[in-house]
Amino acid sequence: MTTLFLMVGLPGAGKTTEARRLAAEHGALRLTPDDWMLPLFGTAEADGKRDVLEGRLLWLALEAVRLGTDVVVDYGCWSRDERSAIRWLVEAEGACFRMVYLPVDDTTQRARIAHRWATSPAETFPMTEADIRHGRAHFEEPDAAELEGREPVGPPPGSTDWRRWAAHRWPSFA
Numbered sequence: 077m078t079t080l081f082l083m084v085g086l087p088g089a090g091k092t093t094e095a096r097r098l099a100a101e102h103g104a105l106r107l108t109p110d111d112w113m114l115p116l117f118g119t120a121e122a123d124g125k126r127d128v129l130e131g132r133l134l135w136l137a138l139e140a141v142r143l144g145t146d147v148v149v150d151y152g153c154w155s156r157d158e159r160s161a162i163r164w165l166v167e168a169e170g171a172c173f174r175m176v177y178l179p180v181d182d183t184t185q186r187a188r189i190a191h192r193w194a195t196s197p198a199e200t201f202p203m204t205e206a207d208i209r210h211g212r213a214h215f216e217e218p219d220a221a222e223l224e225g226r227e228p229v230g231p232p233p234g235s236t237d238w239r240r241w242a243a244h245r246w247p248s249f250a
Contacts, residue, residue: 079147086154087211090180092110095150104145105146128246131249134165135248156222
């Protein structure tokens with residue numbers, strides 16, 4: 077069965093390293109917005125363009141799944157709603173969804189971010205102390221039910237279905 081692997085975690089958790097490994101192991105298409113943001117816009121956040129890019133990459137991921145190609149989506153997906161929407165969209169295509177959550181403690185995260193910036197600044201984004209704190213404050217850690225696929229299946233209040241929610245969250249997805 078075709079599988080979409082969704083990388084979940086904070087910066088410095090090892091998502092991209094694991095995404096590369098999974099892509100090689102499964103012959104999967106790897107979609108990492110960071111690989112596109114720098115060449116296209118020179119920055120991690122360019123006036124909402126990251127959301128637009130993620131929407132098109134999600135659309136591409138679902139096209140690949142429909143064609144029988146495994147995909148590794150390396151977004152980080154900090155919110156439960158984002159992860160639930162992607163799970164629903166993948167399963168609606170009849171594919172297997174596999175969340176790969178990589179937790180990281182504060183000390184390890186900071187060391188990895190500093191190392192990455194020191195060794196390959198052209199391939200990464202600078203992260204300030206405020207950026208790190210913001211990420212930790214806004215990240216919704218997956219609980220056991222979500223990791224096992226037992227989370228509620230309905231979209232958030234005010235949304236009629238996950239596809240519409242995704243089109244609102246990632247404007248270019250629709």
